[in-house]
Amino acid sequence: MAEFQYDFLVIGAGPAGEAAAMAAAKSDLRVGVIESQGMLGGNCTHRGTIPSKSLRHTVKQVIQFGSQPIFRNIGGARPLTYPAVLDAASQVIPKQVELHTEFFARNRVRVHSGNARFLSNTQVEVMDSHGVRDVISAERVLIATGSRPYRPDDVDFTHPRVYDSDTILDMQHTPRTIIIFGAGVIGCEYASIFAGLGLKVDLINTRERLLEFLDDEISDALSYHLRDNGVMVRHSEECASVDATSKGVTLNLKSGKRIRADALLWCNGRTGNTDMLDLENAGLEANHRGQVKVDNNYCTEVDNIYAAGDVIGWPSLASASYDQGRAVVAAMLQKEMRFVEDAPTGIYTLPEISSVGKTEAELTSARIPYEVGRAFFKDTARGQISGEDVGMLKILFHIDTLEILGIHCFGAEAAEIIHIGQAIMNQPNGANTVKYFVNTTFNYPTMAEAYRVAALNGLNRVNRHS
Numbered sequence: 001m002a003e004f005q006y007d008f009l010v011i012g013a014g015p016a017g018e019a020a021a022m023a024a025a026k027s028d029l030r031v032g033v034i035e036s037q038g039m040l041g042g043n044c045t046h047r048g049t050i051p052s053k054s055l056r057h058t059v060k061q062v063i064q065f066g067s068q069p070i071f072r073n074i075g076g077a078r079p080l081t082y083p084a085v086l087d088a089a090s091q092v093i094p095k096q097v098e099l100h101t102e103f104f105a106r107n108r109v110r111v112h113s114g115n116a117r118f119l120s121n122t123q124v125e126v127m128d129s130h131g132v133r134d135v136i137s138a139e140r141v142l143i144a145t146g147s148r149p150y151r152p153d154d155v156d157f158t159h160p161r162v163y164d165s166d167t168i169l170d171m172q173h174t175p176r177t178i179i180i181f182g183a184g185v186i187g188c189e190y191a192s193i194f195a196g197l198g199l200k201v202d203l204i205n206t207r208e209r210l211l212e213f214l215d216d217e218i219s220d221a222l223s224y225h226l227r228d229n230g231v232m233v234r235h236s237e238e239c240a241s242v243d244a245t246s247k248g249v250t251l252n253l254k255s256g257k258r259i260r261a262d263a264l265l266w267c268n269g270r271t272g273n274t275d276m277l278d279l280e281n282a283g284l285e286a287n288h289r290g291q292v293k294v295d296n297n298y299c300t301e302v303d304n305i306y307a308a309g310d311v312i313g314w315p316s317l318a319s320a321s322y323d324q325g326r327a328v329v330a331a332m333l334q335k336e337m338r339f340v341e342d343a344p345t346g347i348y349t350l351p352e353i354s355s356v357g358k359t360e361a362e363l364t365s366a367r368i369p370y371e372v373g374r375a376f377f378k379d380t381a382r383g384q385i386s387g388e389d390v391g392m393l394k395i396l397f398h399i400d401t402l403e404i405l406g407i408h409c410f411g412a413e414a415a416e417i418i419h420i421g422q423a424i425m426n427q428p429n430g431a432n433t434v435k436y437f438v439n440t441t442f443n444y445p446t447m448a449e450a451y452r453v454a455a456l457n458g459l460n461r462v463n464r465h466s
């Protein structure tokens, strides 16, 4: 057994842990990291964001190839297998691992391989895969252990036809039909991926609408386009049981419906990775979803222990986790810090969705007088040229002050386009105004031009009222 001593110990090397470790190293703290996976990058790189977004990118290319006559005539439309698409998509993972490994090496942050568990609030044991045990002492500790798919006890995840969002990345055949239970972000993204590959998809939603946190118009558009791509969407359903046999899998719903398919992808919720940490030794406890409570400084109920990333729950995004990791170090060093509560939404369904700020429903219930400006991608030159003409940009702004209150977008590159509006929304002293988009010259033809079209559309409505 070896012993180590650090100023700051980070448990978990995903986005939250890495960002915190880098920020602390640059502030000359002695930093150590414990990571249980053999490679750096976290679940984000190995099971979550990166593999799913690469898969989706490859499927998007396949769809474009299949839908453009010029390519179809050259190559002929050949159906691709899921393992082939997976293989192409997985090429990015080693590149990401290399990048993250370089960050740690360049900043001289030592990574201890193994599972961490608390011995006290300042001492953590790390046990590697060979049973070698080290004890690490640190003045401050960050819990950044992320999350994993939630698995209900009565579903047999060892059955070869039953998958969650981790194990779907190991599926070695191409089912003809698939049931996706859970229509959260993960379910909707995988529904797009499998429909894009030509599978028949049943998407079962436990709520009344898809992604209820979105603006209604965007949620409706997603439902429409998923159905248009062949996905059967069912709302307000609950699972009664799952029967998996060598012939197929049947999902029995409490409404009495029985849905059969070649495979089931269960993606209904996630659980924080805290069960192995022996939190009670540090004076902490997790909630029923394995999450740890923090204050506005990302500090837990024990004042030298911080937590960030998926393990603290909402918003559970890689984007937010990176910022939270940096914020932890700023809070620790009593520097200016930002509690991350304004992360935009970026959902990589087909079509892509992104939004920032308030929805129409939120503004209506808060009785804020607003106007709407819309631009349809099919009416932009760039949309017509690229053939990606499904989509819309919608700007919500205050009817009197013209302050932008929300931006909602779906269609090609929505997750990029949103940031133009976000930058204007964040301007202080009256500079947040929808007029920016009519007083600024945008490149032409670009999708960003949609902002000008939407702003003019909205301002014309305001002028009609006055």
Ligand SMILES: Cc1cc2nc3c(=O)[nH]c(=O)nc-3n(C[C@H](O)[C@H](O)[C@H](O)COP(=O)(O)OP(=O)(O)OC[C@H]3O[C@@H](n4cnc5c(N)ncnc54)[C@H](O)[C@@H]3O)c2cc1C
Binding pocket: 011, 012, 013, 014, 015, 016, 017, 034, 035, 036, 037, 041, 042, 043, 044, 045, 047, 048, 049, 050, 052, 053, 114, 115, 116, 117, 144, 145, 146, 147, 165, 186, 273, 276, 277, 308, 309, 310, 311, 316, 317, 318, 319, 320, 321, 346, 348
């Ligand atoms: C399918 C899917 C798609 C997603 N797509 C997006 C997206 O498009 N955009 C987006 O912003 N977010 C997306 N997310 C969410 C994003 O992946 C997570 O929010 C992000 O990974 C959280 O980062 P983290 O640092 O909290 O933890 P993680 O990335 O989960 O990393 C935690 C690390 O801690 C390690 N660890 C756990 N327990 C221990 C222990 N006891 N000892 C030592 N090490 C331990 C784990 O091995 C892991 O490496 C997606 C998630 C999934 C599942």
Ligand SMILES: NC(=O)c1ccc[n+]([C@@H]2O[C@H](COP(=O)([O-])OP(=O)(O)OC[C@H]3O[C@@H](n4cnc5c(N)ncnc54)[C@H](O)[C@@H]3O)[C@@H](O)[C@H]2O)c1
Binding pocket: 150, 182, 183, 184, 185, 186, 187, 189, 206, 267, 268, 269, 270, 271, 288, 289, 315, 316, 317, 345, 346, 347, 348
């Ligand atoms: N593009 C993106 O930004 C992106 C993509 C994929 C995933 N994600 C992130 O991953 C997270 C998970 O997404 P999701 O689609 O699985 O689910 P979700 O968070 O939408 O949850 C789905 C359902 O499961 C329930 N649930 C959640 N955790 C549970 C638990 N531990 N026990 C029992 N029920 C639980 C929820 O109440 C909900 O009804 C999201 O928070 C999302 O931010 C983001």
